[in-house]
Amino acid sequence: MRALLLSAGYATRLYPLTLNQPKALLSVAGKPILDYLMDKLFELSSLDEIYVVTNHKFYGHFVEWKHRYTEEALVKFPIVVLDDGSTTEENRLGAIGDIQFTIERMQLQDDLIVLASDNLFCASLTSFVSEAKRKNSPLLGVYNLKDKQLASKYGVVSFDANGKLSYFEEKPQNPPTSWVAMALYFFPKSILSLVKTYLREQKNTDQPGRFIQWLYPQMDVYVWELTGLWFDIGSKETLEAANLAFQ
Template sequence: MRALLLCAGYATRLYPLTLNQPKALLPVAGKPIMNYIMDKLLELPALEAIYVVTNHKFYTHFLEWKNRYKQAAVKKLPLEVLDDGSTTENNRLGAIGDMDFAIETKKIEDDLVVVASDNLFNASLLSFVEEGKAKNKPVVGIYNLKDKSLASKYGVVDFDQNKKLTFFEEKPQNPPTTWVAMALYFFPQPSLTFLKTYLKEEKNTDQPGRFIQWLYRREDVYVWELPGLWFDIGSKEVLEAANLAFR
């Protein structure tokens, strides 16, 4: 099993904080957001390698971070930073494009955990991966915001008693539930072939939820309910709230 961290965005909503610093390396309670995610990934016993895909603008930032993190990490795993070549918002590949780029570049033919680097959470991912491996189907992490007005800003989901996804829509005006999809995915190796088909049929390469919205109509997709804290670091207000919570 491999893991892929999506870190190629430009986070313009957080300017000036992210003008010369990638969002994933912003500190929360004294350490970079990336470190929290990495710490959870390193708990996964089946993990064999971790890839970080970023843009050309912030490539050296992540190389420097990698050297610092590798020195501090106890578990020694291959950790590689990939440069997708983009330099601005105008020529970025998008999250789905970056998934395809990383899979092609590293010739990934294995189960894959994908995490967007603005996901900040404190729960273990062990049961998430166990569920994906047991079902041998895609699994998406979800969180209950308990507020439909907040949920309307995300990909909203619904599911049956077996936790199979029955509804997914990006930013609906009238959400049927308060459950939203995080950018946290488990893809068994056979499911990765669907990505190429999606890219041939659809033009949206940005929001990874668009791929799930397309995929669940073609293959069974399951959900995993994230316990504990979750912050989607998309604004200064959320960043400040995360700092308070993680302190």
């Protein structure tokens, strides 16, 4: 099993903090956001390799981060930093484009965990991986915001008693539930080729939830419920809230 951390965005909403610093390397309670995610991934005994895909502008930042992190942490398996070649918000590949870039660049033929590097949470991913192996189907991390108005800013989901996804819509005006999709996915190796199919058929290369929205009418997709704290760090307000919570 492999893991991919999506880190190629330019985070313009966080300017000037992210003008010359990638969002994933911003500090929360004295520690880069990416370190928290790596710590979660290193708990997974079945993981063989981690990829961090970034843009050309911030590639050097992540190479430096990797050297520091591998020296400080007891690294169990390889970390590969990938440069997707983009240089601006206008020519970026988008999250789904970066997933396909990684699949092709690394010639992936293995199960894949995909995680956006601006997710910050407390729960362990061990039960996520256990559920993914048990279902052997695409698996989506979900979280209950308990506020439909707030949920309208995310991909909103519904699912049945068995955890099978029955509804997914990106940023609906009138959400039917307060359950939302996190940028946390498990893709069995058997479906990796469908990312290329999606990109050929659809125009939106960003928002990986769009791939799930396209996928779930075609096959069974299941959800995994995250409990505890979760921060989607897209603004200075959420960054400050995460700092307070993690201190």
